[in-house]
Amino acid sequence: MTEYRTLPAGTGAAVGIKQGQRIEIKLAHGLQVVDFWSMNAKDHGEYGSMPHCRNKWFRLSPRKGDSIVTNKRNPIVTFEEDSSTGGHDTLIPCCDSKRYGELGVKGYHRNCADNYKEALTAFGIEPPPLFLPINLFMQVPIGADGTLMIVPPRAKPGDRVVLRAEMDIVGIMSACPHDIFPLNGPDCKVNDVDYRVY
Ligand SMILES: [Zn+2]
DSSP states (O other), rough: OOOOOOEEEEOEEEEEEEETTTEEEEEEEEEEOEEEEEETEEEEEEOOOOOOOHHHSSSSSTTOOOOOTTTSSOOOEEEEOOOOOOOOBBBSOOHHHHHHHHTOOSOOOHHHHHHHHHHHHHHHHOOOOOOOOOOEEOOBBBBBTBBBOOOOSSOOTTTEEEEEEEESEEEEEOOOOOOSGGOOTTTTTOOOEEEEOO
């Protein structure tokens, strides 16, 4: 079984995962939202698509046993285990430089969009255009009037998600560097995350 590796807070990584292998993402160092993108290793134009997932699940968030499906409606990864109480966001695009500018940040702020590009480039793949990730552990409750809120994860430190690959995939993770809203935890702190492929 492959050793855990640490994804440093605020950074990204891409990993190859063969059909039948699993990726475990574990909150070993505290609460943290992890943006996760999946793409077909043999066809980078086929990727895990949140609108298609919501259509398939008829829910906003996956449960254990649900598969993320692609823009071609094929299962790409399955939630084999989820020790959090669930509630992973499928609505919000990943953070980027312009978003931090809108939030009043002056100068460069690390962001998931750049992490996606850097991770794929380091992995040796020309980054395809960004698409919606699943934001693991991120809570976006919806008010009765449709208002969206961003609140700290319901997950606890030590919680983990195990995703089984349904085809050969490239998985991209970003330990979201957002430290303005309490989406990574009530203290707005950004933490390392552990992961392994096995
Ligand atoms: Zn982010």
